[in-house]
Amino acid sequence: MFSFLKKKSPEPEKDQTTRDKFNSDWISQLKSGLAHTGGQLAELFSRGGRIDDDLYEELETILITADVGMDATNSLLADLRHQIKEQHLSDAIQLREALALSLLKLLNPLAQPLQATTHKPFVIMLVGVNGAGKTTTIGKLAKHLQAQGLSVMLAAGDTFRAAAREQLMAWGIRNSVTVITQQSGDPAAVIYDAVKAAEARNVDVVLADTAGRLTTQAHLMAEIKKVKRVITKAMPETADSSAAPHEVLLVIDANTGQNALSQVKAFDQALGVTGLILTKLDGTAKGGVIAAIAKAHPIPVRFIGVGEGLDDLRPFIAEEFVTALMGLD
DSSP states (O other), X not given: OOOOTTSOOOOOSOOHHHHHHHHHHHHHHHHHHTHHHHHHHXXXXXXXXXXXXXXXXXXXXHHHHTTOOHHHHHHHHXXXXXXXXXXXXXXXXXXXXXXXXXXXXXXXXXXXOOOOOSSSSEEEEEEOSTTSOHHHHHHHHHHHHHHTTXXXXXXXXXXXXXXXXXXXXXXXXXXXXXXXXXXXXXXXXXXXXXXXXXXXXXXXXXXXXXXXXXXXXXXXXXXXXXXXXXXXXXXXXXXXXXXXOSEEEEXXXXXXXXXXXXXXXXXXXXXXXXXXXXXXXXXXXXXXXXXXXXXXXXXXXXXXXXXXXXXXXXXXXXHHHHHHHTTOO
């Protein structure tokens, strides 16, 4: 079987044994989260037999129910037929590796790590619908950036949800980072102050939380555009630096399935999304929505999350994801 584990995720400095165990545990978590889809695919291909229309039909059904979507499914099946013809494949077991290669070709362009050192402070604005996990993701992202030797400041820009500020402050304490808050209830003002404070204190990265909002709520989508404009005003373009925010990350609950694609399109149209973070892949997520995004609206997937722990947010590595999604060893 083709091995996809040729690259390892970036890690904090650890001895080799600890690093290997950490990576192994991560793959196990990801496989467990995607077990529904991986199990279905493994069972289909383990039967063996010839590649025929019935096999294609079963595979099509599995991919669509795994949230891959019709366009991406058709694209994958077309690529499979091409591989079968070119390589003279005839057995269903061979089709498993061919599908893995097709998925890898589709997802590899999305695997673009976050580079948070091109500006100082590097301002990251996090957005998404209610309940996607933005605040928790900020806590984990702060830990990830600190492990790279960067100083971090948090901006409590979610002034709408009850206890959001307290939740972010708890993450600040946990990571030993400063959290900028206000009593005014104006999210743009909070984030503006945070950017200015980061400039004054020579902080490397600002992570700006924002309130969750549905894409159908026109007034709230207008508000988030205003927040972005104010961030730009706090740190406008200069001869040496582009305007903030330098990254707009959309946090998506992977359990939302095809709804994730409509979120990507709406937030990108409103804000110009530069990267995605898929959370809750340890739940009931089927995982295929990444393929749907790759086909219909390709935006880099910066991170994926598979748990509540500080280390459960990792850079998206296409090889690792395909291994887990396919139920490969």
